[in-house]
Amino acid sequence: MVSRRLVTLLSVPLLLALAMPALARDITHAMGVTDVPEKPLRIVALTNEATEDLLALGIVPVGAVRSANADPWFDHVSEMLKGVTVVGEELAPNLEVILSLEPDLILGNKKRHEDIYEQLSAIAPTVFVENITGQWRQNLAFYADAVNQTEKGAEVLKYYEDRVARIKASLGDQVNEKVGLVRFIAGQNYAYNNDSFSGSILRDIGFGRPAAQDKAGLAEKITLERIPELDGDRLLRFSYETGDGGATKEAETWMASPLWENLSVAKAGHVYPVFDTVWATAGGVMAAHLALDDIEKIYGLASSR
Template structure:
């Protein structure tokens, strides 16, 4: 082999080495410890929470699980994820599609993906948060750290906290209002508790919750006979509609009930329909900020972003 060929081969090897992510950090997560690159180049996200956290950090996943009840992403993610490959659903990731993408980091959630962790970890270093919904800030910090963007992640969380503080100040005497939350699905409805994503946002602001919505867990099934338990200063409701109209019908039938119409919040016009994606299913920092936008509009506060 000539000197020039040797030199060219050496330069190519060096270029590849310099472009490849370096395995340099151990991240402790819900399933153990994973050795991850300093700055992963090809990230796959298996929850919408992780997907929008990465987008907020300026990291576009090469693959992501489909946003719930969407084709394939929530509207506010469509542009950023134009070149991102769908790798199945949150509850059913497509392992083959993930492997084809040759990721150097996979982000998932133990509650969703514990049973396939070993298979995922065999494809690429995999980091999992422990649970989902109300722990979104802890999860955001974990994902940002795994992606080599801990400082930027903390800056985003600090900005969220500053918005919360601004809203709390702007609310004045309304800062301790009691807020009731209900979600309508096809044939059933749920009251949402403080441990849920929506509950965590409301708790951050300092809002109180009805006694019946101070239970453990994320949410509890509620029937029309218990509409009185929704009594509060304001009521937020969201609907998980899949396209057959049944969830919308459920929402309409509840609000047509005399018990609902007799609620003080209903009589005062303090009942608000908000996005199900934002308040229930998206789960990340982008959704959290959209939820704060809603609170500012509901209380006629100046926009803080």
């Protein structure tokens, strides 16, 4: 619900004009075409992904949504975000706080923020990516273009790609292994497919996937009876906790099941707990590098950083 004060402020016809520097560029994005400043200085990021991608580009936003289930930031970005204003939650940005920051560019996400696009656009030039999934590399390139840092964006992506190539070479024949992904959330567990953020990391390296996960799409709910579908050479498990310990209890229940204990991957001791923040929640290039760190540890490889 937008307050009367905010509605009044957003109705001022000169607001956008005053916020816009003289030099601007057309940016085509998920909601259309928008004039953005040639050199934006006060950027607000409305997703965890956009926040860490800006940091990877060497840009500290003036405002960012709170990291999911954090207080207020994920550990891997907290030092860099000291002094940055929290502008609400990713699924519920605070428009009044955003307005108070006087941004000259807002980066958002159509799937998350389509309903408030007009209000955001009345505050400052606003551009959206389509979604947050395995297309995180394309999103990074888009953010880099939006802030007029395309060369830097290309460098950041090349460093990731070079790391992937080094890891793939170090793995040798192990790159042919099938690696599964399961995410525990209280009452609704998911197997993650190729178009998820985590699935994209595995596919970039060249790993195979268990047959049930080797398909397009983000993820699908998986019930206890479908545990055998998780079997492969390695299995990564992560839990999204909301404060009540429900996801941890869910994981414990599953791993105590005879179906789980009968998995060949479990018998081999090749089930690995990894952080949900890294493999599912953060979604940006910095998390991608942390995921690569995990792969190196799991396979006993030297660091490729």
